[in-house]
Amino acid sequence: MAAGSGALKDATAIVGIGQTPFAKRLPEDERTLACRAVLAALDDAGIAPGEVDALASYTMEETDEVELAKACGFGDLTFFSKVGFGGGGSCATVAHLAAAITAGQASVGVAWRSRKRGSGPRPWTNTTVQLPTPAQWTRPFGLLRPADEIAMLTRRYLHEYGATRDHLFNVALACRNRANQNPAAIMYDRPLTREMYMTSRWISEPLCLFDNCLETDGALACVVVSAERARDCRRTPVYVHSAAQSLPAQHHGMVNYWNDDPLTGPAWSAARHLWKHSDLTPEDVDVAQIYDAFTPLVLLSLEGYGFCGRGEGGAFTEGGALETGGLLPVNTGGGGLSEAYVHGFNLINEGVRQLRGTSTAQVPGASACLVTAGEGVPTSALLLRS
Amino acid sequence: MLRPVPDADGAPFWEYAAQGELRVQACGDCGELRFPPRPCCPHCQSFASAWRPVSGRGRVWSYVVAHPPLLPDYAAQAPYNVVVVELDEAPRIRLVGNLVTGAGQPLDSLPPHRLRIGARVRAVFHDGLPQWVPERS
Numbered sequence: 357m358a359a360g361s362g363a364l365k366d367a368t369a370i371v372g373i374g375q376t377p378f379a380k381r382l383p384e385d386e387r388t389l390a391c392r393a394v395l396a397a398l399d400d401a402g403i404a405p406g407e408v409d410a411l412a413s414y415t416m417e418e419t420d421e422v423e424l425a426k427a428c429g430f431g432d433l434t435f436f437s438k439v440g441f442g443g444g445g446s447c448a449t450v451a452h453l454a455a456a457i458t459a460g461q462a463s464v465g466v467a468w469r470s471r472k473r474g475s476g477p478r479p480w481t482n483t484t485v486q487l488p489t490p491a492q493w494t495r496p497f498g499l500l501r502p503a504d505e506i507a508m509l510t511r512r513y514l515h516e517y518g519a520t521r522d523h524l525f526n527v528a529l530a531c532r533n534r535a536n537q538n539p540a541a542i543m544y545d546r547p548l549t550r551e552m553y554m555t556s557r558w559i560s561e562p563l564c565l566f567d568n569c570l571e572t573d574g575a576l577a578c579v580v581v582s583a584e585r586a587r588d589c590r591r592t593p594v595y596v597h598s599a600a601q602s603l604p605a606q607h608h609g610m611v612n613y614w615n616d617d618p619l620t621g622p623a624w625s626a627a628r629h630l631w632k633h634s635d636l637t638p639e640d641v642d643v644a645q646i647y648d649a650f651t652p653l654v655l656l657s658l659e660g661y662g663f664c665g666r667g668e669g670g671a672f673t674e675g676g677a678l679e680t681g682g683l684l685p686v687n688t689g690g691g692g693l694s695e696a697y698v699h700g701f702n703l704i705n706e707g708v709r710q711l712r713g714t715s716t717a718q719v720p721g722a723s724a725c726l727v728t729a730g731e732g733v734p735t736s737a738l739l740l741r742s
Numbered sequence: 743m744l745r746p747v748p749d750a751d752g753a754p755f756w757e758y759a760a761q762g763e764l765r766v767q768a769c770g771d772c773g774e775l776r777f778p779p780r781p782c783c784p785h786c787q788s789f790a791s792a793w794r795p796v797s798g799r800g801r802v803w804s805y806v807v808a809h810p811p812l813l814p815d816y817a818a819q820a821p822y823n824v825v826v827v828e829l830d831e832a833p834r835i836r837l838v839g840n841l842v843t844g845a846g847q848p849l850d851s852l853p854p855h856r857l858r859i860g861a862r863v864r865a866v867f868h869d870g871l872p873q874w875v876p877e878r879s
Contacts, residue, residue: 512804561807
């Protein structure tokens with residue numbers, strides 16, 4: 357296919373996924389966990405480590421390319437890329453590998469995330485290590501944590517559109533219900549009730565404990581190759597149908613209050629690119645893995661990616677819409693809220709499982725899955741198809 | 743408590759605040775207000791800028807009530823509010839701050855039930871930082 361519009365469409369596929377166990381505390385260090393996840397993904401694909409010639413990761417990753425390549429025994433690398441903005445970069449890793457492979461810069465790409473957030477310190481306690489938040493305008497006033505920054509948008513969202521805490525609960529519950537079906541999920545054996553949610557402690561009002569993602573140790577990886585090569589791999593290929601990155605005009609990161617329109621975040625512009633380069637529409641999506649560091653991000657994303665109108669994200673969650681058998685089952689492994697918070701990489705692997713037909717909460721016949729990265733920061737998204 | 747760590751663009755804001763003045767960066771050519779301060783104007787790309795005094799009156803655009811875990815100095819005052827105030831002169835400029843009962847009062851001095859979106863507030867200053875108090879009507 358000629359370069360230009362559509363060149364990426366279905367040109368590459370994810371052919372291997374791997375992960376370590378998820379836990380609040382794992383004994384091994386991040387580099388070891390990264391190696392285990394990467395080698396598991398390559399084994400899943402049936403590709404030898406020596407064939408790997410491309411890597412993609414995203415910031416806040418502690419294991420660098422040199423260490424990973426040496427430890428795992430990769431070949432000569434001809435492409436490596438690190439995407440900015442932490443959790444906003446998860447899907448972009450696959451997008452970068454797809455672009456590099458399509459352009460002939462590499463042939464076997466690996467993307468990964470290794471993180472010890474469960475046993476490590478909370479990142480916000482080191483106020484100098486932040487996403488592009490201009491700390492001088494926020495931190496002195498006690499707007500300290502990501503939860504505070506998103507709670508501010510949430511309060512305004514609830515006020516402006518009449519959404520309620522029950523809508524946020526619907527998100528938390530859908531993720532927890534799916535985690536209760538997934539033995540790998542941290543919250544596998546921990547059901548959630550509305551009473552638990554409504555009586556839980558506040559973190560930053562209007563966000564309570566269950567509106568916040570987990571803090572997890574763990575690592576994941578996936579392997580990307582050309583569609584042609586994918587036919588010879590061990591597993592059913594999952595095609596990268598469309599991919600997008602987005603840093604909207606005048607966007608301000610987590611503290612998007614300085615944007616003219618703070619409630620339309622990066623999802624909106626990511627969606628425009630994603631659908632423009634796709635044969636599919638939101639109606640064709642069978643299942644979605646939506647970045648859920650905080651429950652309100654899912655409401656904002658449902659609107660941004662076009663599953664409902666502006667201000668309708670809350671109402672969309674009613675009647676079990678996000679549950680199995682609902683209008684749009686989401687985060688079928690449990691997501692960041694209930695499976696593991698590994699900066700969204702678990703959402704990519706779960707998207708692959710859905711399209712292989714091997715999810716623990718399988719959507720029957722799923723053939724198209726949206727996966728998104730962190731909303732609230734410059735973001736990325738993938739549309740995967742079987 | 744954390745003190746602002748100004749960058750080159752932001753330093754004038756804090757210098758004016760230390761003198762009890764609220765000023766916002768404006769483009770020196772097209773006059774467009776911008777926040778946070780930046781090296782050049784996103785509308786006309788001019789590098790000229792000026793610091794325009796504003797009335798310090800505005801409305802609460804949103805607010806949160808923060809609970810622990812927090813940094814120790816903040817945990818000692820929790821739960822406390824953080825507000826975003828939309829300035830009267832420039833509704834698109836929204837400043838993060840705290841709504842307190844008077845200049846120098848602690849972060850938790852105003853009971854949370856008195857917080858409401860749309861409430862009129864005005865800036866006061868304490869220790870080089872702007873704070874917000876409910877406007878008496």
